[in-house]
Amino acid sequence: MRRTFFGTKLSSGCVVVLLVVVGGALAGSWLAPWPADEIDWDAIDQAPNAVHWFGTDGIGRDLFARTLDGARTSLAIAALATLVSTLIGIPWGAAAGYLGGAADQAMMRVVDGMYALPFVLLVILLVVAFGRNILLLFVALGAVSWLDIARIVRGQTLAARHEAYVDAARALGAGRSRVILRHIIPNVIGPAVVYATLTIPGVIIAESFISFLGLGVQEPRTSWGMLIAEGARNMHSSPWQLLFPAALLALTLFALNILGDRLRDAWTGTEPQAPRRFYG
Amino acid sequence: MARFVLRRLLFALVTAWAVVSVTFFLLRLAPGGPFDGERPLPPAVEANLRAAYHLDESLPRQYLRYVTSVLRGDLGPSFRQRDFSVNELLGRGLPVSLAVGGVALAFALGVGIAAGAWAGWHRDRPSDRAVALLATAGLAFPPIIVAPVLVLVFAVTLRWLPAGGNDTAVHYLLPAVALGLPFAAAFARLTRGGVIEALARPHVRTARAKGLPGQRIFLRHVAPVAALPVLSFLGPAAAALLAGSMVVEEVFSLPGLGRYFVQGALNRDYTLVMGTVIVYAGLVLTFNFLVDVSYSRLDPRIRHA
Numbered sequence: 004m005r006r007t008f009f010g011t012k013l014s015s016g017c018v019v020v021l022l023v024v025v026g027g028a029l030a031g032s033w034l035a036p037w038p039a040d041e042i043d044w045d046a047i048d049q050a051p052n053a054v055h056w057f058g059t060d061g062i063g064r065d066l067f068a069r070t071l072d073g074a075r076t077s078l079a080i081a082a083l084a085t086l087v088s089t090l091i092g093i094p095w096g097a098a099a100g101y102l103g104g105a106a107d108q109a110m111m112r113v114v115d116g117m118y119a120l121p122f123v124l125l126v127i128l129l130v131v132a133f134g135r136n137i138l139l140l141f142v143a144l145g146a147v148s149w150l151d152i153a154r155i156v157r158g159q160t161l162a163a164r165h166e167a168y169v170d171a172a173r174a175l176g177a178g179r180s181r182v183i184l185r186h187i188i189p190n191v192i193g194p195a196v197v198y199a200t201l202t203i204p205g206v207i208i209a210e211s212f213i214s215f216l217g218l219g220v221q222e223p224r225t226s227w228g229m230l231i232a233e234g235a236r237n238m239h240s241s242p243w244q245l246l247f248p249a250a251l252l253a254l255t256l257f258a259l260n261i262l263g264d265r266l267r268d269a270w271t272g273t274e275p276q277a278p279r280r281f282y283g
Numbered sequence: 284m285a286r287f288v289l290r291r292l293l294f295a296l297v298t299a300w301a302v303v304s305v306t307f308f309l310l311r312l313a314p315g316g317p318f319d320g321e322r323p324l325p326p327a328v329e330a331n332l333r334a335a336y337h338l339d340e341s342l343p344r345q346y347l348r349y350v351t352s353v354l355r356g357d358l359g360p361s362f363r364q365r366d367f368s369v370n371e372l373l374g375r376g377l378p379v380s381l382a383v384g385g386v387a388l389a390f391a392l393g394v395g396i397a398a399g400a401w402a403g404w405h406r407d408r409p410s411d412r413a414v415a416l417l418a419t420a421g422l423a424f425p426p427i428i429v430a431p432v433l434v435l436v437f438a439v440t441l442r443w444l445p446a447g448g449n450d451t452a453v454h455y456l457l458p459a460v461a462l463g464l465p466f467a468a469a470f471a472r473l474t475r476g477g478v479i480e481a482l483a484r485p486h487v488r489t490a491r492a493k494g495l496p497g498q499r500i501f502l503r504h505v506a507p508v509a510a511l512p513v514l515s516f517l518g519p520a521a522a523a524l525l526a527g528s529m530v531v532e533e534v535f536s537l538p539g540l541g542r543y544f545v546q547g548a549l550n551r552d553y554t555l556v557m558g559t560v561i562v563y564a565g566l567v568l569t570f571n572f573l574v575d576v577s578y579s580r581l582d583p584r585i586r587h588a
Contacts, residue, residue, distance in 0.1 A: 132313035235431035
């Protein structure tokens with residue numbers, strides 16, 4: 004009963020929403036009747052109408068095109084940052100779990116210590132320190148969101164290290180790094196990837212937060228965070244500039260969260276835990 | 284028990300030291316310095332300024348100097364806001380952040396625990412499903428969405444509440460809701476899960492079989508079990524909320540800590556940034572420590588893990 008009502012329909016609705024958002028982001032420039040950076044001098048600060056579906060911004064750029072453009076940036080950063088986090092988290096967790104002993108202790112203490120940090124401060128410091136480079140933004144975001152993945156992978160590795168295939172590889176003379184890279188990681192990568200998808204909404208929030216403060220993506224590029232910041236400044240006269248990007252971001256996060264829960268339920272069968280995520 | 288407390292305390296201190304060191308060196312790696320302006324200063328003036336703030340010394344010496352002064356409780360002078368010490372600046376920002384965070388925490392705990400307990404007790408009824416869906420929605424909406432939309436609805440359109448500032452208690456209402464909403468959702472889910480888990484335990488079945496009234500079963504047998512997951516999230520939640528949120532402070536023009544951090548980072552105001560980071564990290568570590576200790580009192584297994 005619960006599954007049919009909340010499970011199937013809601014989840015498939017979420018998949019549809021995400022497909023539409025991702026598709027819209029990818030097809031952005033082709034879908035929108037206006038280029039994202041073209042100024043329509045006859046339509047400055049216009050409310051949504053037949054020509055500009057989401058209205059226009061303060062200098063006459065089409066908000067529909069800009070929102071899709073922002074979606075592309077935000078989603079691309081989130082995807083790449085998540086990739087970076089798996090590239091750090093999987094080897095870290097696998098090494099800690101396989102090596103055990105003092106090495107494991109030390110490596111997991113680092114993870115615990117980083118959990119204790121207000122990590123968005125770290126991202127801001129990294130971005131400030133190394134210049135406002137979009138490439139750096141997602142590396143920095145990935146570099147602080149690998150903790151969950153490292154934990155999961157360590158747990159999986161602890162379970163896997165006494166399997167027969169690991170003993171077999173060691174009996175054949177494989178060294179530690181070879182066992183970890185060739186035998187442990189391929190076997191623990193499944194759950195790691197599932198958990199990686201769970202970190203995507205957190206990264207999207209962090210990116211919009213940083214761009215909202217004006218520290219992330221720079222003009223003429225845009226992202227959801229920048230659009231919301233701009234909309235928040237102009238909400239008295241042109242509320243649509245806030246509402247459309249905010250609604251799209253909310254919808255995306257909602258869909259990702261529902262799917263993340265379903266995925267976690269299916270994988271671990273446990274009730275969802277409180278997320279260790281940044282809310283800004 | 285004493286050993287456990289000591290170990291956690293040591294861990295917190297080492298983490299604090301690591302945070303201070305990483306931030307210190309990261310900031311110095313950043314290009315630019317605190318005395319860059321629109322027009323470059325005459326070299327002699329800049330050299331004097333650098334000497335006055337000990338920036339001409341070697342980095343390890345500066346580090347030692349800074350750490351010893353922090354240990355004495357002095358966060359140093361602000362490099363950009365002349366005539367102000369970092370202690371003074373943070374002394375102004377911290378109370379605002381703590382006030383907003385405190386109200387947000389009260390909101391999150393009150394709403395979250397009440398809704399979660401109700402939902403868990405009435406599992407799979409329509410009210411439970413409504414709470415579950417609302418909690419998922421709340422969890423998905425960070426302040427960056429909620430804060431401006433709340434201002435638009437309640438301040439700009441309805442004109443019920445002020446849009447910004449911190450003159451009266453009413454001014455704290457919208458920021459606290461925007462900040463606390465995801466945490467209320469998280470507490471609701473944790474409470475719901477805890478209540479459901481507790482209801483499945485044999486001792487609750489026994490209490491039912493004895494014919495205890497529902498209220499008593501809930502308070503005496505369900506609540507203590509359900510409190511554990513809530514408590515473990517209380518530390519990170521309290522720290523995150525009390526340290527405030529830069530977005531909420533920005534949207535509601537609140538003069539809290541976050542503003543000093545962003546300003547300081549952009550201006551290369553080294554001591555101001557370090558000071559904010561130390562305050563944030565101190566709050567987080569203190570709350571985590573308190574929660575770890577109280578948790579180990581409630582659940583002895585933790586101590587020996």
